[in-house]
Amino acid sequence: MAPIIIQPAITVKTLSESPNLKSIPSNYDNSAIYPSDSPVSHPLHHSNSIPTVDFSLLTSTDPHQRSDAINCLNKACQDWGFFMVVNHGIPENLMKAVIDGTQGFFNMTEEEKKEFEGKHVMDPIRCGTSFNTSKEKVFFWRDYLKVFVHPHFHSPSKPEGYSDIMLEYCKKSRQVAKELLGGISQGLGLEECYLEKSLEMKKSGFQIFIANYYPCCPQPQLALGMPPHSDHGLLTLIIQNQVGGLQVQHQGKWIHVNALPNSLLVNTGDHLEIFSNGKYKSNVHRVVVNNTSPRISVAVAHGPSLEAIVSPASPLVHSESNPPAYVPMKYKDYMELQQSNQLHQKSILEQVKIDEGN
Numbered sequence: 001m002a003p004i005i006i007q008p009a010i011t012v013k014t015l016s017e018s019p020n021l022k023s024i025p026s027n028y029d030n031s032a033i034y035p036s037d038s039p040v041s042h043p044l045h046h047s048n049s050i051p052t053v054d055f056s057l058l059t060s061t062d063p064h065q066r067s068d069a070i071n072c073l074n075k076a077c078q079d080w081g082f083f084m085v086v087n088h089g090i091p092e093n094l095m096k097a098v099i100d101g102t103q104g105f106f107n108m109t110e111e112e113k114k115e116f117e118g119k120h121v122m123d124p125i126r127c128g129t130s131f132n133t134s135k136e137k138v139f140f141w142r143d144y145l146k147v148f149v150h151p152h153f154h155s156p157s158k159p160e161g162y163s164d165i166m167l168e169y170c171k172k173s174r175q176v177a178k179e180l181l182g183g184i185s186q187g188l189g190l191e192e193c194y195l196e197k198s199l200e201m202k203k204s205g206f207q208i209f210i211a212n213y214y215p216c217c218p219q220p221q222l223a224l225g226m227p228p229h230s231d232h233g234l235l236t237l238i239i240q241n242q243v244g245g246l247q248v249q250h251q252g253k254w255i256h257v258n259a260l261p262n263s264l265l266v267n268t269g270d271h272l273e274i275f276s277n278g279k280y281k282s283n284v285h286r287v288v289v290n291n292t293s294p295r296i297s298v299a300v301a302h303g304p305s306l307e308a309i310v311s312p313a314s315p316l317v318h319s320e321s322n323p324p325a326y327v328p329m330k331y332k333d334y335m336e337l338q339q340s341n342q343l344h345q346k347s348i349l350e351q352v353k354i355d356e357g358n
Ligand SMILES: O=C(O)CCC(=O)C(=O)O
Pocket: 210, 212, 226, 231, 238, 240, 246, 285, 287, 297, 299
């Protein structure tokens, strides 16, 4: 049985709404563990600009347009592990409905939300605060709802209409992820469907819907919404309520993400790093909070089948010139390990990495 998560008595949203809250409780003060480090760059000048992938070119019938888009996508995976997708075809009103429905979910009373709390890290629906309060001494300024949505669709029964919106959005998001992964597969020199086939994604690819609520924080410089971490899986697609806070690590610097309206933000995950044998490093990102506007984000992670044993793709490894750099591991075991521990940098990926020189 997967480990149990014990939740704090109240959510951070309720805590943030306490009258006259001027400072944060010491168990939310992350400044000793994560001291403010290097200055954060706003991507204004060219070298810092976050890559943008035009999805309409990737799906174009013109082979030149498609091949340019594939090059752009693969360069983004190699240089950043993070990119924005525009012209993705997911309707604006559906994206807005997802954010509004998520607001509705977190607006429910503590008692109503308790019903969806879940107990174990592999429960298909669970909401809570921080990341893993059973393991953390200091909590993050974040409430979450995590729902397994593929191959079996789950959803909380409240608020009304949320489930239908989630279903529609997750379907569309899966389609976008499939096209991106096809382009990535080709960019790695493989057939378009190689990745999808070898990781058994078509029927049983795992998809998880993660809704995040970062309330206003009276001392944002001391708190952290999410610590530096990489995601499990292959690609995470993120949308937000136009309030910034996501920062990505690039060439040793934190870059603040200014998302284009209606764009999708995409992170490459640990399993793309493993599959590509380290060519595409999973992106490290974090979330900072502010004292003026609550931030809502919805991150949908797309991974292999939970039963797939993920290892570097065999056509990409050569015993002498490019030996496998990661130990094969079942995706389900990897995910359970990540969710059962503290979230920190790439600590789980380090455990499957084969040390150079061994
Ligand atoms: O809130 C965000 O923008 C990112 C959330 C995130 O990194 C995650 O849920 O893994």
